[in-house]
Amino acid sequence: MLEKHTSAWSRTVALLDTAGARKIADEATRIAQRRPAKTIWNDHAALMVSVIELPTPRTATVSWCDPLSGYYGHQTWRVALAKQRGECVLSGKSIKPGDFIYRPATCQPPPGNAGAMIIASELVPCVTPSQS
Template sequence: MDGRIIGIDPWSQTVGWLTLQSAATNARARDPQRENETAARRGPCAGDAPAHANVAVSVIDRPTSSTATVAWCDPRSCRYGDQVWRASVARQPGVCALSGRSIGRGDAIYRPRACRPSPLNAGAMILATVVEDVPRG
C-alpha cells in the first residue's frame, strides 16, 4: 500500500444519488394506486384558498391570443416558473388568483393547461380580462 486515500468523487456521488431519486420518483408516478393516494393527500388547491393566501402569481408572457405563460409560487405546495395557461370558461364560481376578484360560472378565464399528472394548481383560475391586460410577447 502506498498510503494514498482513494475517495469517491463528490460530483459522481451527487449524480448517482439524483439518478436513484429520479428512478424512484418515476416508479411512483407509474403506480396508479399511489397517484390516487397522492391526489387525495393534496387537499384543496391554492386556487380554492381564500384570496391569495401566500400565493405569488404573475403573467410573464402571452405567446398566443388564447394562451398565457404564468409564474406560480405557492410555498405550501408548488412552484411553476413558466406554466402554460389556456383560455376557457369557468365551470364553477371561484376567485381570480391574480386580482382576487370573484369569478362566476360562465366567466371567461384562463386555467392551467391539462396534462398528466395534473398540476397541483389545476383548479386555479385567472379572469381573462386580467390576463388580456398584459401585452402579448
C-alpha cells in the same frame, strides 16, 4: 470483514426494489388525481403569481410560486369557460360559471394549482367603443 460489508450492501440494494418504487409512484399519482379542484388561493399568504407573456390569444405563460401547491416557473395556462365559482388569483375578483378564464393546461398528474383561475379580463386589455 469485507464479506460482512458486502452482505449488508447486498441487502440494502435488494431493498431498493423497482417494483416497490413503481407502487409508490402509482399511489402518488392516484393521490394527485383525487386532489380537490377548488382551492381558496387567497388563504395562501405566500402565493406569488405573475404573468410572463401572452404568446397567443388563447394562452398565457404564468410564473406560480406557492409553498403549498408548488413552483411552476413557466407554466402554460389556456383560455376556458369557468365551470364553477371561484376567485381570480391575480385580482381577487369573483369568477362565476361561464366567465372566460385562464387556467393551467391539463396534464397528468394534474399540477398542484390545477383549480386556479385568472379572469380573462385581467390579461386582455378591454376595448372601449371609442377605440374600435
